[in-house]
Amino acid sequence: MAAPARALSRPSAEDLHRVIASVFDEAFYRAVYDDLPAEIDALWHYRVQGWREGRDPAPWFSTRSYTFENPDVKRLRLEPLFHYLTRGRDEGREVAPSINARAYYSAVAWSPQPWRPPSFGPAFESRVSAISEAESDAAIAREFDAAFYLAANPDVAASGMDPLVHFRRTGWLEGRDPTPGFSVRDYLDANPDIAVSGLNPFAHYVIAGRAEGRSPRHDLGPEFDVISRLRPVADRIDRAVRVGANLSTDPAERLIAALMALRPDLHITFSHDNYVEHSGGLQLCVRRESVRFAQLGRDHMHLYPAAWWPTVRRDGEPGALGVMLNGVNLGVFEPHAIRMALGRLPPGGRRSFAIHSLLGHAPDETADILEAAGLREGFFWLHDFASLCAGFHLQRNDVTDCGAPAPDSAACGVCLYGDQRARHTEAHRRLFERLSLTVAAPSQNTLDFWRTRTTITPPRAVVLPLARLVSAGPAPAIPGDRPLRVAFVGMPVPLKGWPVFSALARSFASDPRYAFLHLGGRPDPATPAAFHRVMATMERPQAMQDAVEALEIDVALIWPACRETFSFTAYEAAAGGAMVVTGPDSGNVASFAAQRGRGLVLDGEAALSHAFSTGEILSLHRHRRKPRRYRLAYSGMTGDLVGAGS
Numbered sequence: 066m067a068a069p070a071r072a073l074s075r076p077s078a079e080d081l082h083r084v085i086a087s088v089f090d091e092a093f094y095r096a097v098y099d100d101l102p103a104e105i106d107a108l109w110h111y112r113v114q115g116w117r118e119g120r121d122p123a124p125w126f127s128t129r130s131y132t133f134e135n136p137d138v139k140r141l142r143l144e145p146l147f148h149y150l151t152r153g154r155d156e157g158r159e160v161a162p163s164i165n166a167r168a169y170y171s172a173v174a175w176s177p178q179p180w181r182p183p184s185f186g187p188a189f190e191s192r193v194s195a196i197s198e199a200e201s202d203a204a205i206a207r208e209f210d211a212a213f214y215l216a217a218n219p220d221v222a223a224s225g226m227d228p229l230v231h232f233r234r235t236g237w238l239e240g241r242d243p244t245p246g247f248s249v250r251d252y253l254d255a256n257p258d259i260a261v262s263g264l265n266p267f268a269h270y271v272i273a274g275r276a277e278g279r280s281p282r283h284d285l286g287p288e289f290d291v292i293s294r295l296r297p298v299a300d301r302i303d304r305a306v307r308v309g310a311n312l313s314t315d316p317a318e319r320l321i322a323a324l325m326a327l328r329p330d331l332h333i334t335f336s337h338d339n340y341v342e343h344s345g346g347l348q349l350c351v352r353r354e355s356v357r358f359a360q361l362g363r364d365h366m367h368l369y370p371a372a373w374w375p376t377v378r379r380d381g382e383p384g385a386l387g388v389m390l391n392g393v394n395l396g397v398f399e400p401h402a403i404r405m406a407l408g409r410l411p412p413g414g415r416r417s418f419a420i421h422s423l424l425g426h427a428p429d430e431t432a433d434i435l436e437a438a439g440l441r442e443g444f445f446w447l448h449d450f451a452s453l454c455a456g457f458h459l460q461r462n463d464v465t466d467c468g469a470p471a472p473d474s475a476a477c478g479v480c481l482y483g484d485q486r487a488r489h490t491e492a493h494r495r496l497f498e499r500l501s502l503t504v505a506a507p508s509q510n511t512l513d514f515w516r517t518r519t520t521i522t523p524p525r526a527v528v529l530p531l532a533r534l535v536s537a538g539p540a541p542a543i544p545g546d547r548p549l550r551v552a553f554v555g556m557p558v559p560l561k562g563w564p565v566f567s568a569l570a571r572s573f574a575s576d577p578r579y580a581f582l583h584l585g586g587r588p589d590p591a592t593p594a595a596f597h598r599v600m601a602t603m604e605r606p607q608a609m610q611d612a613v614e615a616l617e618i619d620v621a622l623i624w625p626a627c628r629e630t631f632s633f634t635a636y637e638a639a640a641g642g643a644m645v646v647t648g649p650d651s652g653n654v655a656s657f658a659a660q661r662g663r664g665l666v667l668d669g670e671a672a673l674s675h676a677f678s679t680g681e682i683l684s685l686h687r688h689r690r691k692p693r694r695y696r697l698a699y700s701g702m703t704g705d706l707v708g709a710g711s
Contacts, residue, residue, distance in 0.1 A: 084147055084150055084151060085108065085111070085112055085122065085144075085146055085147055085150075086108055087150075088122070088123055088126075088146070088150065089107075089108050089111065089122050089123065089146075090122065090123040090124065091107045091108065093121075093123060093124050093163075093165075093169055094107045094110075094111060094115075094120070094121075094122065094123075095107055096169055097120075097121070097163075097165045097168075097169055098115070098120055102276045102277060104276050105273050105276050105277070109272070109273070110273060112144070113264065113269070113272075113273070114258065114259075114269075114273065116128050116144050116145060116146065117258055118258060121163035121164075121165060122146050123146075123163070124162060124163050124165070124166035124169055124170070125160065125162050125163070125166070126145075126146055126149070126160055126162070126163065127160065127161045127162060127163050127164065128145050128146070130160070130161040131145040131146075131148075131149060131153075131158075131160055131161075132145050134158070134159070134161075135148075135153070135158060138153075201233070201264075201265050201268040202233060202268075204267075204268045204271040204272045205229065205232065205233055205243065205265065205267055205268050205271065206229060207271060208243070208244065208267075208271055209228075209229050209232065209243050209244070209267075210243060210244040210245065211228045211229060212590075213242075213243075213244060213245055213590045213591070214228040214229075214231075214232060214236070214241070214242075214243060215228050216588055216590035217241070217242065217588075217589075217590045217591075218231075218236070218241055219587075221236070232267075233265065237249050237265050237266065237267060243267045244267075245590065245591035246281055246282065247267055247270065247281040247282060248281065248282035248283070249266055249267065251280075251281075251282040251283045252266040252267075252270060252274070252279070252280075252281065252282070253266050254283075254293075255279070255280065255283060256269075256274070256279060259274075288464045288465075291462075291463050291464050291559060292462055292463070292464060295462060295463060295481060297481060298375060298376065298455055298481060298482060298484075298485045299484075299485070301375040301376075302374075302375060302376060302382075302485075305372060305373060305374045305375060305382075306382055306383060308372040308373075309370075309371075309372045309374075309382070309383035309384060309385065310383045312371055312372055312383070312385045312397060313397070314371075314385050314396075314397050314398055314399050314402070315395075315396035315397055315398055316402075317398065317399075317402035317405050317406055319395070319396060320388060320395065320396070320398055320402060320403065320406040321405070321406045321409055323390055323395055324366075324390075324406050324407070324409065324410060325409070327364040327390070328362070328363070328364050328414070329410075329411065329413055329414030329415075330361075330362055330363040330364065330414045330415040330416065331363060331364050331365075331366060331410070331414065331415075331416050331417075331438070332354075332355075332358040332363045332364070332365050332366070332416070332417050332418065332419075332703070332704075332707075333365075333366045333367075333368070333416070333417070333418040333419075333434075333435065333438065333440070334351055334354065334355075334365070334366070334367045334368070334418065334419050334420075334421060334703075335367075335368050335369070335418075335419075335420045335421060335422065335423070335426055335431060336348075336351055336367070336369055336421040336422040336424075337369060337370065337374070337422040337424035337425050338369050338370075338373075339367075339369055339387055339389065339394065340352055340355075340367065340369075340389075341389070341392055341394070342394075344600075344602075346448075346531075346631070346633050347421060347422065347448045349601075349603060349606075349633075350421065350446075350448070350531060350700075350702050351367065351421055351702075352392075352603050353603075353699055353700065353701060353702055354419065354701065354702035354703050354704055355367070355391070355392060356701070356704075357701030357702065357703075357704025357705065358417075358703075358704050358707075359391070360701075360704070361704060361707070363415060363417075364390065364391055365389075365390070365391050365392070366388065366389070366390055367388070367389040367390075368386045368387070368388060368389075368403065368426075368434070369386065369387045369389075369425065370384060370385075370386060370387070370424070370425025370426065371385040371386055371387045371397040372385070372425075373425070374424055374425035375424070375455070376424065376455045376485060376488055376489065377423050377424060377425070377426060377427065377428070377451070377455075377488060377489055377492040377493075378425060378426060378427040378430075379427060379488065379492075380427060380429065380430075382427070384400060384425065384426070384427060384430065385397050385398065385399055385400075386398060386399075386400060386403060386426075388403065400427075400430045400433075400434060403434055403437075404433055404434050404437040405437075407434060407437040407438040408437040408438075410438060410439075412439070416438060416439060416440055417440070417443060417444075417703065417707050418435055418438075418440050418443040418444070419443060419444040419445075419446060419505075419702070419703040420443070420444070420445045420446065420496070420502070421446045421448060422446075422448065422449070422451065423451060423452075423492065423493065423496065424451060424457075427492070428492045428493070428495040428496040428499065429495065429499065431496065432496065432499035432500055435500065441500055441501055442500070442501040442502075442503075443500060443501075443502060443503070444502065444503050444504075444505045444703050444706060445496075445497075445502040445503070445504050445505065445523070446505045446506075446507075446702075446703075447504060447505070447506045447507065447511050447512065447515055447630055448507070448630055449630060450469065450515065450518075450628070450630075451489055451493075452489065452490070452493040452515070452519060452521065453469045453486075453489070453490065453515070453518050453519060454469060454482055454486045454489055454490070455482045455485040455486055455488055455489045456480065456481075456482030456486075457489075458560065458626075458627040458628075459627060459628060460560075460626060460627050461476060461479070461480045461482075462479075462480055462481055462482075464626075466626070466627060466628065466650045467480065468518075469518040472486050472487065472490070490519075490520070493521065494520070494521060497521050497523060501524055502523055502524070503523065503524065503525040503526065503527060503706075504523040504525070504526040504527070505526075505527055505528075505529055505703070505706060506526065506527070506528050506529075506630070507528075507529065507530060507531045507630050507631035507653070508528065508530060508630060508631050508652075508653040508656065509528050509656070510652060510653045510655075510656040511628075511630040511631070511652065511653060512526055512528055514628065514652070527706065529700055529702070529705060529706060530631070530700060531631045531633065531699065531700050531702075532633065532636050532697045532698065532699045532700060533636075533697070533698050533700075534636065534639060534640055534695040534696075534697065534698075535695060535696050535697070535698050536693060536694075536695055537693075537694040537695055537696050538693065538694055539691065539692075539693050539694065540614065540642040540687065540691070540692045540693060540694045542688075542691070543617055543686075543687040543688045544688060545686065545688035545689070547580075548577060548578055548579050548580040549578060549579050549580070549619050549620065549682065549683055549685070549686050550580050550582060550616065550617060550618050550619045550620070551569075551570075551579055551580070551581050551582070551618075551619065551620045551622060551682075552581070552582040552583065552584055552613070552616070552618040552620070552621050552622070552638075552643065553566040553581075553582075553583050553584070553585070553594065553621075553622055554584050554585065554609060554613070554621050554623065554634045554637065554638050555584075555585050555586075555634050556585050556586050556587065557583065557585060557587065557588070557589040557592070559626055560625065560626050560627060561623075561625050561626075561634075562622070562623065562624035562625045562626060563589070565622070565624040565648075565670060565673070566581075566583075566592070566594075566622050566624065567589065567591070567592040567594075568670075569581075569622065569673065569674070569677065570592050570593050570594045571592065571593060572674065572677075573677055574593040576677075578680060578683065579677065580595070581593065581594040581595070582594055582595045582596075582597060582616060582618065583595070583596045583597070584597050584599040584609065584612050584613065584616070584618075585598070585599060585600075586598065586599075586600050597612060597616065599612040601633070601637065606697070606699060607640075607696070607697065609634070609637040609638075609641070610637040610638070610640035610641040610695075610696075610697060611641065612641070613637065613638055613640070613641025613642065613643050614640075614641040614642055614694065617642075617687060618638070618641060618642070618643040619643060619644065619685055619686050619687050620643060620644050620646050620682065620685050621634070621635075621638030621639075621643040621644070621645050621646070621664075622646050622647075623635050623638065623645050623646070623647050623651070623654050623658075624646075624647055624648050624651065624673075625647075625651050625652075625654060627652070628650065628651065628652030628653075629651055629652040629653050629654045630652060630653060631653050632651075632652075632653055632654045632657065635647075635653075635654050635657050635658065635664075636657070636697055637697065639657075639663055639664070639695065640694070640695040640696060640697050641694075642687065642692040642693070642694055643692075644658075644663070644664045644665060644685040644690070644692075645657065645658040645663055645664030645665070646658070646664055646665045646667065646673070646682070646685070647664065647665075647666055647667070648666070648667060648668075648669060648670070648673075649666060649667075649668060649669070662690075662692075665685065
């Protein structure tokens with residue numbers, strides 16, 4: 066029976082190298098393992114990686130046999146040859162020859178002779194280090210891109226810490242990439258032997274992985290990244306249930322007191338989050354609606370799920386709601402407390418409501434809350450397609466536009482949202498049964514599509530664009546000898562088409578005919594595009610269109626992966642004088658770009674690449690088309706529909 070391993074301490078890299086090198090048989094190792102590239106040092110390969118793969122360092126030593134016979138060594142993940150020479154031999158542990166020894170000796174015309182493992186120096190306590198710190202640091206430093214690392218990690222830049230030190234110590238453990246061409250996550254996913262070794266993956270790639278033909282990142286495209294991160298909708302719901310069940314709520318009396326202090330005229334809205342704390346198109350819409358109702362002399366009460374929910378809720382699922390009054394967060398309340406508080410409102414007064422999103426809400430609960438306030442007739446906004454599917458962007462597995470096929474179709478059967486689709490369609494059907502809802506669509510394209518896919522027949526429907534262009538005269542003349550300026554407008558996320566722009570910028574980065582720019586909230590250093598930080602807010606609604614005009618953007622590539630119901634970015638780009646270029650499945654973006662003087666709708670990504678290769682896209686240069694300037698007049702949302710006289 067094997068003796069137990071004594072307490073071990075970390076050996077120096079020099080001791081590791083010296084001990085193993087004293088008996089390592091390079092001729093044997095290269096003859097037996099002929100997959101080893103000639104440019105890789107055989108001793109280094111064995112010490113860092115080979116022993117983990119069960120490779121033998123010499124004819125007389127079987128790595129697999131030693132670890133099998135000594136489970137304590139295997140459990141502690143100790144390099145077996147070093148352990149034997151420095152501890153195991155003195156503890157009486159036995160070794161077996163390599164299974165490749167006989168074949169090796171036969172091949173070199175030697176006669177196997179009896180042997181004993183060589184003796185080596187005094188034993189000392191140690192724990193194996195897989196790769197020396199000096200080797201790793203030197204390898205990383207040779208190819209590390211500090212400028213890229215700081216741009217990709219603004220928190221590191223703000224801290225003032227040396228980026229190379231940060232990456233070596235913690236960055237790679239957090240999945241941060243050292244260069245645009247190397248993905249820590251991809252490398253570890255593709256090389257489980259390195260993942261379990263504890264080695265810095267970039268150091269391994271530079272020292273050995275590249276020579277072995279290992280890829281620094283996968284070439285499966287952005288769709289693979291999305292799919293690899295998908296979680297079943299049921300798991301997301303379970304998480305929401307657990308979080309919701311642990312929420313603490315405020316007493317109803319607090320809400321009652323706040324409501325009693327309001328004016329008799331009240332507008333109530335529902336959405337999926339706190340529109341003040343979160344940013345986005347829908348959130349800006351609710352803010353503009355609140356401002357418009359304030360102008361109409363009405364207070365504004367907003368209800369949203371206090372804990373994030375991926376779908377609509379069902380009866381019995383926990384659903385405390387956050388309550389905001391006139392833009393101020395009042396607290397978290399149980400739905401029955403909100404019903405009770407609204408039921409205490411004095412009769413009379415002008416009241417209205419709009420449902421901007423049912424995510425995180427239950428249909429009967431929502432109707433009960435509104436009926437407590439004496440409301441049944443209101444508005445339901447089509448900001449997305451949650452009324453058709455739990456995958457409210459209508460992307461099969463968050464990757465491909467699905468067009469909302471029949472629920473019993475094979476297409477739904479292969480989508481992770483398929484088994485949750487009924488949850489949404491039934492919930493919205495129930496909502497329309499309980500309430501008299503006018504469907505408000507931000508575009509005709511959205512309303513037409515929704516009507517062809519839903520079984521709901523609303524009593525009324527109306528189209529109200531979220532913004533419209535108002536002419537402000539011709540734009541300044543632009544020289545014709547500068548490159549075509551092509552911009553991506555918005556956050557660099559797959560849903561908004563960033564992978565298409567990024568690939569285009571990489572393909573034509575060296576083409577003098579084009580200059581690529583990114584106008585948005587955060588950069589992507591891996592894409593060769595000049596970044597300009599631009600964020601449109603309620604306080605600065607014209608920020609994006611002003612930047613498009615100031616930077617003289619010729620083309621705004623707006624190529625979303627989903628059907629946009631409106632697209633503020635398309636209107637902002639056009640207002641700044643740019644032409645919108647998009648694909649055929651972009652919803653209202655395509656409808657907008659198809660209008661005369663607004664942009665260009667291409668058949669697909671191949672057509673996009675062709676337009677740039679041939680130079681056809683150059684016809685959209687400002688110098689050639691002499692664009693006009695516009696200002697954006699934003700909608701007051703439901704406030705415009707209700708009107709001042711209601």
